Amino acid sequence: MSTGYRELADELRDAIRRGVYPPGTTLPKQEELAAEHGVNINTVRKAVASLEAEGLVTPVRRRGTVVRERPPxxxxxxxxxxxxxxxxxxxxxxxxxxxxxxxxxxxxxxxxxxxxxxxxxxxxxxxxxxxxxxxxxxxxxxxxxxxxxxxxxxxxxxxxxxxxxxxxxxxxxxxxxxxxxxxxxxxxxxxxxxxxxxxxxxxxxxxxxxxxxxxxxxxxxxxxxxxxxxxxxxxxxxxxxxxxxxxxxxxxxx
Known part of the structure; x- marks a missing residue:
């Protein structure tokens, strides 16, 4: 079964929670994520947008998509x-x-x-x-x-x-x-x-x-x-x- 944006968002979310991408680090470029997961760039964009809406990541100019710090x-x-x-x-x-x-x-x-x-x-x-x-x-x-x-x-x-x-x-x-x-x-x-x-x-x-x-x-x-x-x-x-x-x-x- 092909990977949709929801499945990709689940995988990225799990990686963030397991510390693969610690707070303050930058996710791989969208082109790299597309190649790694075998999906097209639009699927990556929708998955990342989903994580942004959850507050897990945020776009930072000149850096890319950054995992948010959570020191409440x-x-x-x-x-x-x-x-x-x-x-x-x-x-x-x-x-x-x-x-x-x-x-x-x-x-x-x-x-x-x-x-x-x-x-x-x-x-x-x-x-x-x-x-x-x-x-x-x-x-x-x-x-x-x-x-x-x-x-x-x-x-x-x-x-x-x-x-x-x-x-x-x-x-x-x-x-x-x-x-x-x-x-x-x-x-x-x-x-x-x-x-x-x-x-x-x-x-x-x-x-x-x-x-x-x-x-x-x-x-x-x-x-x-x-x-x-x-x-x-x-x-x-x-x-x-x-x-x-x-x-x-x-x-x-x-």
């Missing part, structure tokens, strides 16, 4: 928000870095702060009205030179006006980040709701996160509340799917 960073669950961390100067993204055995520096997070009109989702999350003015704090976080995710938080101006949360300098708002600032303002975070879903990225997200062809993004929505249920933050995160390992540790309820 841990993205912790509830422990990344432990008060014992941010009250003593360790913000959530830095907690992820330390859990992953990676260094971090203040400049790994850049900020853009502005006042915007709340859309219906932001307004609902903050118990405000659509069109009300809110603060938008948009961050881009990098691991070295590689962008990992964006995180955009929205705040009621009455909670954060005049605080470091509305200062656009690079890095966390304070050593303890936004949660520490809110606590000093009398709005200590007590509980939150997070939801996730996956989708394909928009054009701007592809450019901002330097995403290879075929890579999806993980979308995080986070709502944070005080003990009495006052909403104090709504955050929207866009994460490069292959750059994180989502890790959760929790006690099973009775």
């Amino acid at each position: 960073m841990k993205r912790l669950g509830i422990e990344r928000y432990a008060k014992s961390k941010w009250k003593y100067g360790l913000v959530a993204f830095a907690a992820d870095r330390e859990a992953s055995g990676r260094d971090w520096k203040r400049g790994d997070q850049t900020n853009k702060v502005r006042k915007v009109r709340a859309d219906s989702k932001v307004a609902e999350a903050l118990s405000m009205k659509p069109g009300d003015v809110v603060y938008e704090r948009a961050r881009l976080v990098k691991d070295g030179d590689t962008p990992t995710h964006t995180l955009t938080s929205y705040y009621n101006p009455a909670h954060v006006e005049g605080t470091p949360l509305v200062d656009p300098k690079p890095g966390p708002a304070t050593p303890g980040g936004g949660f520490a600032v809110l606590t000093l303002q009398g709005f200590e975070p007590d509980h939150m709701v997070e939801s996730f879903h996956a989708r394909m990225p928009e054009r701007e997200e592809i450019e901002t996160l330097a995403l290879p062809a075929g890579e999806p993004v993980m979308i995080l929505e986070r709502r944070t509340f005080t003990k009495d249920g006052t909403p104090i933050e709504f955050a929207l995160g866009v994460h490069a799917a292959s750059r994180f390992e989502w890790s959760y540790s929790f006690q099973l309820p009775e």
